[in-house]
Amino acid sequence: MSRIFWCLFFTVWPIIAIVVCAISPAMDWAFPGNREAATPLGQRIDDLFYLILGIVTVAFIGTMVALAYVLWKGSKNEDEKGWFSHGSHNLEVIWTIVPAGVLLFIALYQIDVWAIYRVREHENRDTVNGPRPSHLVAEVTARQFEWRIRYPKPGTKFKTYKEIKAWLAKPHAGDVYAVNKLFVHLNRETLIYLKSGDVQHAFFVPDLRVKQDAMPGQSIDVWFTVNKSGKFNLTCAELCGWGHYKMRGEVEAVEDLEARLRELKALQDFDGVTPPGTAPAEASEEATP
Amino acid sequence: MTTRRLIIPLLASLPLVVGCADYQAEFVNDERVATLATTSPDAASNLKNSLDAHFGTPNALVAWGALPIDFGEIGGTVISANGNSLRVSLETEPPDGLSNVAVVVETETPQNRTAGSYNADTRTLTLLEQEAAPAIAPGTSLRLIGHKLQAGRRLYMQHCMHCHGVTGDGNGPTARYIRNHRFNPLPRDYRRGLFKFTSTKIGFYASRDDLRRTVTQGLAGTYMPSFLLLKTDELDAIVEFIRFLAMRGEVERRLLDHLQPLMPSDDGTPPSDLADLEKELAVDTFNQAFADAASLVAEKWVNAEDPDNRVIPTTPRPPDTGKSRIRGRSLFVDTKINCAKCHGEGGRGNGAVLKDRQKIPGTDDKYPTPGLRDDWHKMIQPRNLTSGIFRGGRRPLDVFRRVTAGIKATPMGGFETNLTESERWDIVNYVLSIPIDGAFIDEHGHQYHGGDRSHAHHDHDKPADKPADKPADKPKTTQPKSAKDKK
Ligand SMILES: [Cu+2]
Numbered sequence: 172m173s174r175i176f177w178c179l180f181f182t183v184w185p186i187i188a189i190v191v192c193a194i195s196p197a198m199d200w201a202f203p204g205n206r207e208a209a210t211p212l213g214q215r216i217d218d219l220f221y222l223i224l225g226i227v228t229v230a231f232i233g234t235m236v237a238l239a240y241v242l243w244k245g246s247k248n249e250d251e252k253g254w255f256s257h258g259s260h261n262l263e264v265i266w267t268i269v270p271a272g273v274l275l276f277i278a279l280y281q282i283d284v285w286a287i288y289r290v291r292e293h294e295n296r297d298t299v300n301g302p303r304p305s306h307l308v309a310e311v312t313a314r315q316f317e318w319r320i321r322y323p324k325p326g327t328k329f330k331t332y333k334e335i336k337a338w339l340a341k342p343h344a345g346d347v348y349a350v351n352k353l354f355v356h357l358n359r360e361t362l363i364y365l366k367s368g369d370v371q372h373a374f375f376v377p378d379l380r381v382k383q384d385a386m387p388g389q390s391i392d393v394w395f396t397v398n399k400s401g402k403f404n405l406t407c408a409e410l411c412g413w414g415h416y417k418m419r420g421e422v423e424a425v426e427d428l429e430a431r432l433r434e435l436k437a438l439q440d441f442d443g444v445t446p447p448g449t450a451p452a453e454a455s456e457e458a459t460p
Numbered sequence: 461m462t463t464r465r466l467i468i469p470l471l472a473s474l475p476l477v478v479g480c481a482d483y484q485a486e487f488v489n490d491e492r493v494a495t496l497a498t499t500s501p502d503a504a505s506n507l508k509n510s511l512d513a514h515f516g517t518p519n520a521l522v523a524w525g526a527l528p529i530d531f532g533e534i535g536g537t538v539i540s541a542n543g544n545s546l547r548v549s550l551e552t553e554p555p556d557g558l559s560n561v562a563v564v565v566e567t568e569t570p571q572n573r574t575a576g577s578y579n580a581d582t583r584t585l586t587l588l589e590q591e592a593a594p595a596i597a598p599g600t601s602l603r604l605i606g607h608k609l610q611a612g613r614r615l616y617m618q619h620c621m622h623c624h625g626v627t628g629d630g631n632g633p634t635a636r637y638i639r640n641h642r643f644n645p646l647p648r649d650y651r652r653g654l655f656k657f658t659s660t661k662i663g664f665y666a667s668r669d670d671l672r673r674t675v676t677q678g679l680a681g682t683y684m685p686s687f688l689l690l691k692t693d694e695l696d697a698i699v700e701f702i703r704f705l706a707m708r709g710e711v712e713r714r715l716l717d718h719l720q721p722l723m724p725s726d727d728g729t730p731p732s733d734l735a736d737l738e739k740e741l742a743v744d745t746f747n748q749a750f751a752d753a754a755s756l757v758a759e760k761w762v763n764a765e766d767p768d769n770r771v772i773p774t775t776p777r778p779p780d781t782g783k784s785r786i787r788g789r790s791l792f793v794d795t796k797i798n799c800a801k802c803h804g805e806g807g808r809g810n811g812a813v814l815k816d817r818q819k820i821p822g823t824d825d826k827y828p829t830p831g832l833r834d835d836w837h838k839m840i841q842p843r844n845l846t847s848g849i850f851r852g853g854r855r856p857l858d859v860f861r862r863v864t865a866g867i868k869a870t871p872m873g874g875f876e877t878n879l880t881e882s883e884r885w886d887i888v889n890y891v892l893s894i895p896i897d898g899a900f901i902d903e904h905g906h907q908y909h910g911g912d913r914s915h916a917h918h919d920h921d922k923p924a925d926k927p928a929d930k931p932a933d934k935p936k937t938t939q940p941k942s943a944k945d946k947k
Contacts, residue, residue: 315683315685316685317678317685317686319680341895341896342848342895342896343896344896344897348854350677350678350680350686350688351686351688351689352688352689412637413622413634413637414634414685417619417685417687419689420688420689421688421689438855439854439855440855440856441855441856441857442773442776442777442855442856442857442860443772443773443856443857443860444772444773444774444775444776444777445776445777
């Protein structure tokens with residue numbers, strides 16, 4: 172009796188696990204953003220995840236079926252006596268080589284995504300002197316407990332990375348400042364430089380599958396292309412102090428980013444008299460006695 | 461054995477459960493109330509009770525009509541009544557959580573009742589039991605007052621309390637982590653009605669818009685973070701609650717001033733004519749003093765909303781040209797205006813006054829150590845204007861307001877009377893240019909960063925980004941030749 176109980180007991184759990192996994196998409200227990208990343212690269216990252224999930228599922232079901240079979244068979248076997256095994260060299264070799272092969276496959280297969288995500292662009296930057304046509308550059312400074320954002324003057328086109336570096340080094344005339352809300356261009360590349368004002372933080376936009384630590388004293392480049400319009404939550408993914416949870420921000424992808432930045436700039440230039448957005452009065456020293 | 465294995469984790473998780481129990485927050489009284497209680501316990505408890513009666517406790521707030529606060533009011537009529545449970549039709553569907561809200565029932569003699577709960581599906585409002593309350597007939601109109609203040613309290617407890625404290629005394633549980641640096645401003649103590657970054661003139665309090673700006677944008681460079689993603693109604697509710705805390709604190713302070721003669725002297729001896737004084741101050745004139753304090757405080761907050769008391773320039777910002785900046789610079793270092801005595805020649809916040817010991821306000825004594833202090837006696841550093849951080853906002857309007865009305869509760873006073881508007885605008889143009897082009901201006905009108913003129917930036921010889929600024933009032937060609945500082 173109790174043998175059969177244990178046999179069933181150990182069989183039921185894997186079955187529950189598989190059922191839960193199988194229904195989870197329908198229950199919306201899935202990735203943020205309706206299961207689909209809002210960046211092309213994010214979609215490839217998801218694909219990798221699903222690939223790994225597939226491999227793991229096959230291995231899991233295989234081992235669990237074998238385990239259940241062995242238990243079942245053993246529970247019926249009243250006559251044969253157990254014997255002591257000193258291991259099987261062949262088996263050891265097989266179950267070392269097969270997972271190693273699988274791992275190697277995954278390692279090679281994902282290289283491209285990783286290279287696009289963190290390496291290739293960055294490397295190019297040092298060799299090719301000139302950015303790809305990045306349509307937005309912004310500086311994002313994480314600090315306890317908010318995201319301070321600086322955009323270059325609307326309409327700025329950087330021609331070289333040197334120019335970007337010079338811009339990052341200090342404030343410039345016409346810069347647009349914002350806090351907790353980052354506007355990015357829809358369907359065009361965004362390049363942000365991530366800084367920290369104090370301790371370590373992490374820029375995490377789950378829907379975009381973008382996550383990067385911000386390190387004090389460094390300016391880390393992160394690039395992504397958002398291909399769905401809308402607003403996405405920005406959170407801090409590195410426990411950075413007792414107000415860590417307050418670091419809620421928003422990334423919004425808009426069609427006409429430059430117009431949006433001009434609006435922000437107009438508000439920032441408000442002098443209390445000239446309504447924001449109207450052109451400044453014709454410049455002349457006479458106007459100010 | 462097994463039971464023990466089970467019980468220990470259960471015990472270990474007990475604090476978690478206890479920690480989640482409903483937290484009975486309390487308003488703490490000014491510490492002078494405790495001092496007062498040593499000589500005149502009656503006066504102290506009188507004060508506490510009156511405060512409780514008019515402001516309530518965090519979990520049972522009182523919407524006192526004498527205060528200029530939008531407590532959140534919803535009108536409605538009774539459709540049918542069954543004892544204390546009324547089916548009502550409300551003008552606007554209330555946000556959740558109407559429990560403890562005040563209900564004014566307009567029966568023949570209006571009743572002041574308290575809502576127990578409201579069920580939005582059945583539209584049933586249940587009032588708390590009240591003795592000898594007359595029956596309420598269908599058709600009676602009623603007003604629910606206080607839901608906004610309660611929402612403000614909830615949000616405040618969630619987002620702000622851990623720094624600013626339950627009472628708004630700036631003494632929340634995490635405030636001590638901010639204290640560890642000499643120049644970090646502490647979370648604001650609201651209880652004096654003092655707010656630094658306002659749009660109002662000298663001597664006026666903060667308007668709702670000013671508080672909204674602080675909460676949505678944060679105060680860059682301090683621990684006051686931005687709460688940009690709060691919804692508009694949440695923001696309004698929080699702002700109302702801050703004003704409530706400020707008013708409560710200030711009424712308390714004013715009453716303590718009223719009761720000051722009852723305080724023990726420094727060595728703890730009570731005043732000689734205690735009994736007479738007590739009768740006069742804590743009994744006969746107390747209620748009048750309370751009402752006076754409240755109306756005075758109310759008036760200040762009402763005035764802060766008056767558009768006439770706002771700093772609004774009459775002329776637009778003049779073009780940001782080199783000439784304007786030079787004029788600004790000369791006022792900055794001018795001996796009469798002398799921003800430089802605090803902010804330093806190079807704008808780095810290291811002016812000469814930092815070497816002096818300052819007078820303690822209201823006394824003839826000086827502080828034991830040199831340096832500037834704010835109205836809370838905390839060390840304060842004049843801003844490093846080269847940093848590009850503007851806590852109160854970087855719009856020209858914001859800086860204009862800072863120069864006009866000063867930064868309240870800090871040593872930086874306003875210059876409304878000493879400077880004409882166009883002079884103030886010149887200063888604004890200059891101050892805004894410092895982080896970009898440097899604080900020093902040489903004889904050619906070039907701005908440069910102190911000390912390293914050889915590195916003066918070629919790409920910044922334009923005054924600013926305004927298209928109108930192209931006129932060459934600054935020579936574009938010459939680089940400063942000598943390395944002499946303007947110091
Ligand atoms: Cu963080």
